[in-house]
Amino acid sequence: MNINKEDLQDQSGSDPKSKSGHETDAESRSADSNSPGHGYEQSSDFRPEYRKKAIRSYVLRAGRMTEGQRNAFSSGWSFYGLKLDDGMIDAEAIFGRKAPLIVEIGFGMGDSLLQMASAAPEQDFIGIEVHPPGVGRLIASAEEQQIKNLRVYLADATDVLNECIPTGCLHRLQLYFPDPWHKKKHNKRRIVQPQFVQLIRGKLETGGVLHMATDWQHYAEQMLEVLDMAPGFKNTVGQQQYSPRPDYRPLTKFEKRGERLGHGVWDLLYQKLD
Numbered sequence: 001m002n003i004n005k006e007d008l009q010d011q012s013g014s015d016p017k018s019k020s021g022h023e024t025d026a027e028s029r030s031a032d033s034n035s036p037g038h039g040y041e042q043s044s045d046f047r048p049e050y051r052k053k054a055i056r057s058y059v060l061r062a063g064r065m066t067e068g069q070r071n072a073f074s075s076g077w078s079f080y081g082l083k084l085d086d087g088m089i090d091a092e093a094i095f096g097r098k099a100p101l102i103v104e105i106g107f108g109m110g111d112s113l114l115q116m117a118s119a120a121p122e123q124d125f126i127g128i129e130v131h132p133p134g135v136g137r138l139i140a141s142a143e144e145q146q147i148k149n150l151r152v153y154l155a156d157a158t159d160v161l162n163e164c165i166p167t168g169c170l171h172r173l174q175l176y177f178p179d180p181w182h183k184k185k186h187n188k189r190r191i192v193q194p195q196f197v198q199l200i201r202g203k204l205e206t207g208g209v210l211h212m213a214t215d216w217q218h219y220a221e222q223m224l225e226v227l228d229m230a231p232g233f234k235n236t237v238g239q240q241q242y243s244p245r246p247d248y249r250p251l252t253k254f255e256k257r258g259e260r261l262g263h264g265v266w267d268l269l270y271q272k273l274d
Helices: 067-080 091-095 111-119 132-145 157-164 184-189 194-203 217-228 253-260
Strands: 101-105 124-129 150-154 170-176 204-214 233-235 266-272
Touching (some): 091 124, 101 111, 111 124, 111 132, 111 150, 124 132, 132 150, 157 194, 170 194, 194 204, 194 217, 204 217
Parallel strands (some): 101 124, 101 170, 124 150, 170 204
Antiparallel strands (some): 204 266, 233 266
């Protein structure tokens, strides 16, 4: 897989404390491939699958994997792993049942996603992440806890949504603490843009929910503006309003620390109307 050197560095404008291209406060979170004749590359050596695009919402960071994380790929990927080149999924076939399907984009090290999957065994969860150590850690933890209602992609989220997630199948899409790209000249890299929101709209079932959270106030304001103007969505608590944190979203250790320091976190929940 050919990756530009700049993709493996902290690009100017990305929060240097964030992991996997996502801001610090959430155990971090947040993938183009092109192999000749196929339009994508395989994830070899634990590399994310992604298609080439002019602007990405994350930075591919060089990160070392622990032995445990590598072992988790070897022992658990065949059960937990999903691949971009497998195309459109059949969730009922994957999980062996029909259940509400939740997708989380950018789960970082996976602690919160694992908690949610464990707490809601009646639901099925798919996580998407481009940071191999985070994927390895999540698989290792899921194996240890024998979590069966969870699968993961090591891939670009927009590629997965476009190529792998069927229309109208999601009960909820979660986007927690995405990279704020806080410099104005980099705001175009933020994942929450009108086109992306309409992509999500197509994947949600009628009544399904897009749930976002950020600890960057300016980004929260942009999210509010984009979603309040987006066709086919309604703010579950009223226009220009932020939502209380739902009980199903765990508090991260970073949030707890931020709360003690007086830092804010903004949750936004939008329901698909049609």
